[in-house]
Amino acid sequence: MHPTPDKDTIAMLPPFGRLGLDRISLVATRAEAEAAYAALTAASAWGFDTESKPTFRVGEMSDGPHILQLSTPERAWVFQLHHRDCRAVAAELLQLKGVAKAGFGLRDDRKRIIEKLGVEPAGILELNSVFRERGYRKDMGVKGAVAVLFQQRFIKSKKAATSNWANLRLTEAQLVYAANDAYAAIRVFDALGLAPGMSGVSG
Template structure:
């Protein structure tokens, strides 16, 4: 991974003071500390790796009621198996160049260069595709709205991803043009929600987008699902997309993003772009079923 800077699916968390009440707890809206993030990740890891107790056959779980806090909530039996399978998969990671910009001047310059590249691609391609995603600092506080969009990441090929720290730079004109251009298809998981958030936070429309979850439901002969990048990576690429809670729930409003945050953000945008290429190459599931039925009918005829 090379990083260049031109200008210098709700986790279970350990109860703490932040979850007691916004009005009564000083500092509830401050970034999580490293210790708190470690506790969050440890809690999630424990929850998904703990083995289920053997079923007693009596249907009586009175002993669970005596546990502090009441009965333990159990994960579906298949979840632990899925998690074990996921651990064995190779990790999906972006290995190209990451350009990180955080000032208005830097983001405008990077977006102008990207806009020029997009214009050139329009001359030789039917449609320009970019992987798109956003990051923001979570609050984990009931009744408290999400924090403002802090980071936008854009990737249009295997080699180069842009990570733009828009909480610091705002959305300059060239970036606004890219987001509003209906001829540039933005792809991502749950991207409609991201578009609504960007509109609310910056009054900028994200036009021309495709939700990978909907596309997957159209293409895959599987039960309809609310697909995320991680699950699609497993099904389509046979690779694991790491989702570290320490990074995912970290402070995306920091003065400078860490190398780990930059790699996390760029990988999400790259995987969005890559998964779209894979999905578009597949026939629709309905057409696939029709072809299978026709083949069976032909074989059955004398």
């Protein structure tokens, strides 16, 4: 069994090169959604993640996800799901068969997508499961995976993570945070030598 790198080990590594705003597209209109669809369907695998507005009260239910992130190794798209046309295109993309949608900790994302968009995502690949199959004892997560595969430190902003993803206007920090979760996932997918038709891909 391989050990998962600890926080102190990861902290010593050089930073992972993240996508800048010039390679991140916000999707909030029909035209933007159609352009994103055309670009994404040219790829056979995407990094995949969602964000939901945090809940702070006991018993409070989230109506998320509010954001869907899909990424190729070159570019990421951040869909705002309050817009009906964006939701429709997002649902269509998530149902596409033959396209792997790779990410970390996707069980909750999948459940919320079914509730919010009314579709069962196809081709979901939980990257933590791939690492377990390869001899790592516990969930790797994006930080551990980037450390193991690239010997680099993936930086996540706690402030952005707990921000209001339901806002109609997302900040630059939110866009960078959201896009790079999906971008790191597709980079990990590629580095692991995975293919859309491999075992472990659901749907």
